[in-house]
Amino acid sequence: MTSRYESLTRTELAVLIPELLLCGHLIDRSGMAHVLGALGREGMTAVAIEEWQLASPVYTRRMRRALGIDGDGVAEIFKGFQLDIGAPPQFMDFRYRVSDHDHGEFHLDHCGALADVEPMGTEFVVSMCHDIEDPTFDATALATNPQAQVRPVHRPPRVPADRTPVCAWTVVIDPAHEPPTPHERAHLVAGSEAAAVALAPIEPEGEGLHDYSGPLLNDLRFGDFSRAALVRIADEVALQHHLLTLGYRTAVAARTDPDTTLDIVGKQFAGIAGLTAERLRNALGLGDDAAALAKVLRLHPAFNPAPYVDIDVSTETSGGAQTVQLRIGRGCGAVDDGAWAALLTPDRLEPLNALVRAVNPHFHAVVREATDCALTIEIARAATPFRESTEVAITRFSTGAAFAFTDRGIPLPLTVR
Template sequence: MNRTTPSSRYAGLSRRELAAVVPELLLIGQLIDRSGMAWCISAFGREEMARIAIEEWAASSPIYTRRMQRALGYAPEVPGKGDVPTIFKGLQLDIGAPPQFMDFRYTVHDRWHGEFHLDHCGALMDVEPMGDDYVRSMCHDIEDPTFDATAVATNPKAQVRPIHRPPRRPSDRHPHCAWTVTIDESHPDVQGIPLLADNERSRAANLELAPIDPADDGRADYSGPLLSDLDFAAFSRSALVRIADEVCLQMHLLDRAFALAVAERAADAGELLRIRRKQLVGIAGIAAERLARALDLPADANGAARLLAVHPVFNPAAYVDADITTAPEGAGIALRPSPAHDDGAWISLCGPGWTTALRAVVRTVDPRLDVEVTGTDEEWRLAVVHREQPVPEPDEVAVVRFSSGTGFTFEPRRPLPITPV
């Protein structure tokens, strides 16, 4: 029986398993919006949904981009003076640009000039059937400020500008979009939005995680040349553990910014809670489904407990304080107050009074699995239990299935160094 909390819950996975889980986590982060924005459209309309999306990404991506730069050793030597390859490396490890689903292809002219285009944009495939107004909201209204907001983490003089972008004319235009990235001292500094300062004070933004062990077998950092694709199997086990934890923090920072943006528009605390819980249920169920499949987890209570241990709701371990037990006599969780509760993160929405998201997770292993939760809002125990009848899939999960990302399959890629042309 294992009742101890490791420095990272991902430390229990093998290097091969981690190499499969990391791209899954990046894609799961992208799908958070497929879950949350549906309810924002319903509550506030398309235009306000677009403003919420701008604010959530602009108030989170600069924070987590810098965190990943520091973790993997490719941060600019002088803060704020990074180059185009550094910006592109950040995109490869960003939940806003999960590999292959958002298939960024990069060109570097020199340190200060580059381009990228998308051979496949999964987000466009999701939105295009909804019509040109929704495409413009995503590819114009949202992308213009959020691309610059992401680049500002590396250099406030960076500008990301379109060569062409959707709506596609003709309708099968390829690549889906293309952009230039230019860093020039004559450019005005990009400024962070007010919500960014709020998010920078969060526990997630300032959380310390265990450093990568440079002696571990495999790649310990992302110094050196920009690569066309990241081969996660080339990273060391220690590096993959850190990347997985950082990607989960990206999700929490994005969700916190989402909550801040929705709070400014919600009629009251009740509406804010309702929208946040609907977003959580949808992404919790889809994330569980993809992770369970990637790890080939057994269809029993122990498999459900192992799934909970790697689910973003419960990670990183330094952020969400819980003991997760896998044992024949009882699989479950003992949760305690943690930094995640201080931030009002996903786990703070769950507890004895509301178990829908937790049920959505365990039922993906076996539809007859359920949870029983006892205790208080911040300190509770969860037991995985078996029901005679299947637990139905929540409607919120069905909403996220609208995205092609829910069934997306990664393929092997050969990474090649990108040099100036």
Template sequence: MVTSSRYADLTHGALAGLVPELLLTGHLIDRAGMAFCIEAFGQQGMTDVAIEEWAGASPLYTRRMQRALRFEGDDVVTIFKGMQLEIGAPPQFMDFRYSVTDRDHGAFHLDHCGALLDVEPMGESYVRAMCHDIEDPTFDATAVATNPRARVRPVHRPPRHPADRQPHCAWTVTIDADSPEVQPIPALAVNARSRAAGLELAEVDRSQPGLADYSGPLVDDVDFTAFSHSALVRIADEVCLQMHLLNLSFLLAVRARTTDEATARRIAVRQLTGHAGLTAERLHRALGLPATPEGAARLLELHPLANPAAYVDLARDGATVTVRRSPAHEDGAWIALCGPGSTAPLQAVVRAVDPHLDVDVTGSATEWVATVVRTDVAAPEAGEVAVARLSGGARFSFEPRRSLPIFTA
């Protein structure tokens, strides 16, 4: 029996606003973790972690979304649809503009690259690491999910000359039957064996009004309000799985660079704490939850670290959440980094609602109960959340856009 989604009781409007928020906060996993990778492994080590992180996850979650929304194929349009629904390219923050020539040829450029704007203040070496060293292998790795003979190649890209060059970058996508197939990195096979990769979720109810899939034309801006309630629930759960798969790939890359499990866990917990707090802040605002202990517990219930429900066993009663052993614990996913001996990520979530809130956690590492309580003293923002907040994604606001089909020239 497939476990029902925790997002199923949200309204259609709330879901349509939640999905782009999840896509954006998934993208910010990097911002939350890479500072600690630089600290532990240096700039080159951080670059290598980022490459392996994305290349070890994106083919898995791209195929999942293709199956869920019935747009499987081997052409450029399929590649672009997958990019529109993944945390590597959240709408507007990473403002991809697509064009299609034919099934084997297309192009895109970025009118706004939030990732670039985050790293430009760090200097040209970091820009070059992201836009050259990381993008080259990870763009091709993403295309592997659709067609291993697809190649994504730059027309121009940063460092920007002149400094205000627009668009931020431009790329071509070509599928060449004579090209050798791109080979996946070894970590992809490891991640493919995770419980997250093979998790079964409820099929979209095709009887509901609205789009049940993305089998129709490629559009320039995905209008999430056009999807049915059931489709949005499935998309939200899939995006949460994207985050888990990316995080599992991140952990594989980190552990490949240290034999000290305590160091690896410390990096993982710090990344989660920063990401959990920043994500909680955005979701709390987007969903309009009350600034109460009950509202904070509801936020924990809807937070990506606790979803999808088929992956993380969590139940809420008022201001209390109960966690039991689940597939996420078997994978060593985010929820496995929380508990009585590791409360910082949970504190970051509830303090995004109100800095006077805290959590009282009792139980074991895999079976625990957390009650949100109010204190008299406001807690300072966690340093890990402050690091994640340096990203422009912390302040980014989505704008209304029309969704228009992209025609083949």
């Protein structure tokens, strides 16, 4: 199988992709609370800067290649933003304007990240909107043009407190601009298996857009893409999850001992695994039985894309009760990288339990076999429901946990060719 997302219809994929983008953004809501507890606000800020600096140039280049985004102007930078887990549609409501190849601007009509952080106080707002955004916007833009600079017109803390748009930025490309220096640990993510994994090219068959080589659109309506393009986008967005988490793990490991790093990354995995499973189940209108769980497992970004994460999911019936069997192969890129699949061991099933209980709180995971080649787990129903894990509850703090996407109609081109 080249992609597990091939099992979905074009309509289902168009619903799924915004969910994957949003859940990728919420990885930080899951992870940063635990970094804050271990390293304080300044340490959390440093981890956030580093993880995005390490990951976003890598996955932006991948998405550009996948969708034929060949230019190096402001419009192409904005196309990258639209397909980035750092800017999920509507939740981070970027509005773009392009003046010419080298000049543009954007503002945010709504910023879900700000809505999450403002109640925490001015210091946290400054950390996010100043300390983190300055280096990470440039890191993302350099994947399109190293001479691009993203600079604020205005940004929070908001004065007055209800100011809209919440922030505004210019993007200028100038040969005189000095490209940002790559991070000293950039090679650890850029050289990962995730960065190099080969995915099937988009075959231009059927209806819809097969790439994003045309004009920049004010919004992306994913239903306008072809089914083949949507499959590839879904795989690339799932890979963004892994690349960001590898950046997160690298940044945490540089500041803590190995046991603390493993504990923090495991808690991050548990929080986002559960919330993502819940959103996927709801978005696709699934039930809460074994069949629904099997589908969620096959589609969950923690276990995708298929060429990177080796899993097999099946259902079995015994004595009238259905169970789900999950086999995680140990000879795959995700395990080699130390990504999420590598964190599941016979002694550490908390992230998987958080995931399966988001489908049904009665589910629980039991190891059936553990070898050097694979970990095989059975997921069955317990008589009484389990409480939601602390890690999922922390992630649910974000307004993104209950965010609902809306139909904005036909997208409009912002550039004329």
